[in-house]
Amino acid sequence: MAEEKSGGPWLPPRWVIRTAWAVHRAMYRVSGGRFALQRAKPTKWGTMSVTVTGRRSGRERVVILAYLEDGPNLYTMAMNGWGEGEPDWWLNLQANPDAHVVLPGGAHREVRARAARPDEHDRLWALWRETSANLDEFAGRRTTPTTVIVLEPRPA
Known part of the structure; x- marks a missing residue:
């Protein structure tokens, strides 16, 4: 079961988080991409499909x-369900940063992933904080920093 830090927001056990993403x-997959993706809004993050190479x-x-979204770029966080360590998809992108993204509505993008530079990390984190009130508390549960990943469009 997930350990609770006193005073922090409730976080479901790790198995619940992993099961929810597996169902997602x-x-x-079953819907052929018609369900499970949501467009990002200024006050709410969206969901996208990312194909990486193992x-x-x-x-x-x-x-x-x-x-x-941040201009032409997309960004996400390597949060691993707020568990310890880097998620496998981020480790895969570090080894091969080229990926394919499918956004809600079926838009496709070829992207290249990278960790946010120090000069942009705080700005992107602050933008994400506007969509997730407990972001800092959840990130504080991890002993390692949560990497912000920028997905830049790849040249055709």
Whole structure:
């Protein structure tokens, strides 16, 4: 069961978070991409499908991630369900930063991933904080910093 820090917001056990994301991916797969994706709004993050290449297997892996837009870029956080460590999809992107994104409505983008530079990290974190009131408290549960990932459009 997830440990609770006194005074922090409630966080479901890790198995609940993992199960919810597995159901989300299954809904996306079964519906052929028609369900499970939501457009980001100024006050609410959206969900997108990201296809990455496995760093060891070389196989394509599809993940559903929360995102926000920043001009032509998309950005997300390597939060691993607020568990410890980096999520596998981020480790895969570090090994091969090229990915394919599907946004709500079926828009496709070829992107290149990178960690946010120090000069943009705080700005993007603040924008995300506007959509998630407990962001700092959840991030504070981790012993490692939560990386902000920028997905930049790849040249055609």
